[in-house]
Amino acid sequence: MSRKERDRLKVVEAVREKRLKQGEAAKQLGLSLRQVKRLVRAHREEGAAGLVSKRRGQPSNRRIEEVERTAVMACVRNHYADFGPTLAAEYLRSFHGFTRSTETLRQWMIEADVWAPKRQRRKRPFQLRERRSCVGELVQIDGSPHAWLEARGPRCTLIAFIDDATSRLQYARFEPAETTRAYLLGLRAYVTRFGRPAALYSDRHSIFTKHDPEDPTPTQFERAARALGIEPILALSPQAKGRVERSFQTLQDRLVKALRLAGIDTVAAANALLPRFIEHYNARFAKTPKSTQDAHRALEIEAEPLRWATSEQYQRTLSKVAVVPVPGAAVPDPDPGGAGLSPACGADHRL
Template structure:
């Protein structure tokens, strides 16, 4: 037998036995070295004398296992997998074989069978997707990549928040930064409004598939019906938005996020900045320094930013717009609130008409019909059952913090509303020591008949007087 086919354990034993035969090692020392008994050493010596080095190899080597499945079962299983479970993984295919066909095969055994038959490929054998580099755009303002980076920007000095990043594809320069609690429509509208006021309108924004930028309920009949509020605002200003299919496609802003998570975090630490307001005030200074260090000159010096047209209203576009129908009573509902239009001559002509509710990021709310502003007043807040919210993955941190605050508020109300339970002995009345219930004392209520069983002296005195009056009447 070749020494290459022997295991390391067998090679060690062969070396020790050869040393014994050459009188360089005793049997006792060999037993101690190999951690076996002296009898086992003598058996190895006999095997070496009979067969040489081949006497140390296991006799089972090269033979099929006694627990090996038959070829008939293997072929039957592979036929079933090819016919019914060709696109199943080994784990799921094994479950179905046991559940539907009563065939029990080990998961790893089935994996080896499927791999040898070419039905399944391991992760190492699967081809990794290739992302070839894309050249920069030629002109400044031709394509602006935007993204939100969730990170502990203030480390342990402040809350985890999102940084909205606007970076030019041609030059790699940061054009705007805004710190916000999360990636939401209002903060993107505010950031984009500030960007447009500073630089003008680019040809297009390049983003990911976040719910702020892309909706899954697009309509083929009307282009605007399938747009998000952010997409609708850009459409009104004649700016296009392109959604990347993979993070690698917008690698410029992704790499910038990684750089910012290193450099910007340390700059905020050195300056002792702990709040969103302070960070947003520091952002322009950081942007200027960043662009000097990492900015590139575009291949074409032309600036593709366009000024706002005369008919374009930036403030009117950068808001949330919802369509509502006016009732016969000149009312409409928005955000769980009933609004009543003032009964002007113009408003009286609007029942069953569509109006637009403009909800601005700064908290203002306007109701308009064909460009005419309608005065209104708030009537009441609608009540609704609390339902589980549908949340984007990137907003989960913000929603969980809101949920925690809501739960803490509810717990405080319940503690204030309910009787004290500390040291309670009488579970029927919430009375820890037999005195009058704390719940009754808080509400100013008089104790009922059941408080006659208390040990309070004042209550017992009243009880004795009442019993005396009853006895006198009898």
Template sequence: MLITMCEKELHRLGVIKDICHKRITQVAAATLLNLTRRHVQRLVNQYRLHGDIGLVSKRRNMPSNRRYPTEFKEQILNIVKDKYSDFKPTFACEKLLENHNISLSSETLRQWMVADGLWTVRRRKKRQIYQPRYRRDCVGELIQIDGSHHDWFEGRSPKCCLLVFIDDATSKLMSLYFCEAETTYDYMNVTRQYIAEHGKPIALYSDKHSVFKINSPSRKTSKQMTQYSRALYELNIELICANSSQAKGRVERANFTLQDRLIKEMRLAGINTIEEANAWVPHYISIHNTRFACLPHSTDDKHRLLQESSIELDDIFARQVSRSLTSSLTLQYDKVIYILTPTDKAKCLVGKKVMIYDYPDGTLSIQHCGESFEYSIFDKLRNVQQGEVVSNKRLGAVLAAAKRSQDEREKEPSRNRNSRMASRKAPKRAMNPVYLTDVEFKASSSRD
């Protein structure tokens, strides 16, 4: 019979054979094996009666005396099947302790879930080798940002995007913001919230999305900036674009964790809409940071105090476009012609550049050297509907907006179906503009 012995049993066998051949005494063997002399005598008797197999443990391949009762195991698996069937073992263990006051090893639960078919052991892929990079030393020195498009509400609401701001030094979640798509206005809104709560960081680390970087081959050599990068420049915040996703791996791994844990936390909390999620998400941030954040190398905080006033911030976090004022005191923006009220100051601006401030709330302001001018709207381009070039990440939101617009047009009378569709890049206007007819526009031009 083939006997398989462990290293400890093989060592004991050699010492017991020396005792039987009288090469060593039992007292010396007890010291060598760290056993009592009486136990050494028992081992010698077992060897003389049964040979080598007498030194093999009788508990081998037998269930442990410290194993959990079968009833307890069935109770745990029933709870997991009922409430946490798609949870990973570690996360399920945390919820068992938090919600059911049941303390259990995550490895034990993993083995139970694997045996019961609730968890599948996945073969790990070969890890790719990337050059390591040390964390930054201080909080606020480098903030990694990214947008994660996912079905965050598991079908209870349409798919949306989560904007994630994470600190490079500590892996702390600094801000989370749910929105319909990854747009310039949404990044401006969450950045303004971040600055109001934490202050201005040294730099933001992002990908090469068109919100952050001009990717058009014809404009790459120009010094033009996107609206978001222009806002950060005015706030004296550096914007760095990574060459690959692995370069900003902390925020990418955070997205993977959020797509697992945040979704289930919102399910347990009964969160079903973007508005509810944005109001509730600070609670999750504190839980996440307690679990995953680490201490920085230095205790210094590199966030800087905000010096700008709220009015200046309104202008900074707005889409800013310059236009030349015609001799008719008109200018065109977003498929609309705007007519300035013919005051003496407005007439002095003919041929000069004026600034258009398009705010996230939908309002619009026309200014020159900080002074605002009243205007009216002449909708000359109401029949023009040019095809838009949209980012792949915004395609879902654009299609949803197109469907809503089509449904509204179907309900309108046929005479109103040719009304102008404003560009989807700009928010819905919050004001009630005055539209001029062709006759009124010509009369106004002749008076000027």
């Protein structure tokens, strides 16, 4: 007998010995008066054995048929063997008509040794930073070099812009490497679509800051951000920009598998898939901001000045170069003013 059944036995014996009324026994056991009468009758006819459940050792009447379980696990092994239970359940519901809970699938996958449960995470040794209140108040930017195409294609980097208030994936694009030009293109695309955010939050990569304290010249990205009136903020640790770091953990799981199932093996095709994936990702993981106000500001700049501001710009020195005369052609004067000018400085920009 279980402990619960032994407790019931003492109460039922007290009722049979007239030491306790049936109504009081019902209150103690949390049962109806009819249930207490049934227990008393079973004890009278069978003794203590009458209080033991007749279903013990038998399968539940609500159990899922083994045929369905076998079919689901076969589908998981064939298509989603390295998926976690939550992601596998989403794909099964979308494409295979799966109607059971995620927890049911998790237990099946554990019993079949398809998935191992994770250890309980330790408590964070640092205090979480609260989200910003408004969309566009702070945008976290970062790049993630990873085998996004696995062995089917080249290794590349995902450049991502994550809104701090909502965790929405605002911009994402695959690039061959994490470069200044990749971030400048991302910044141009972001402000064209959403407007200018109040601040950009990044790590201390050389793209965003110079590590020489004696060099006051800003980096290309810092110059472009300030030209647009956007404040660049540098994080002192990876935990400080945890929104984008955790987003990359999720993307390295879900996006890699989405690219695999779509059979994508080129960076161009992966970029073509991204808009649809971003829409699904935001619907699944985006949070509601505390404030409905949008902190993005109007762009207030034409297309050509924006292209100039978000391009790589370098200073070049113009010098007098000997010109080889061409028969029949006029030879240009290198110093038409005749003032004996020294080499001049000019600007070179790469769009």
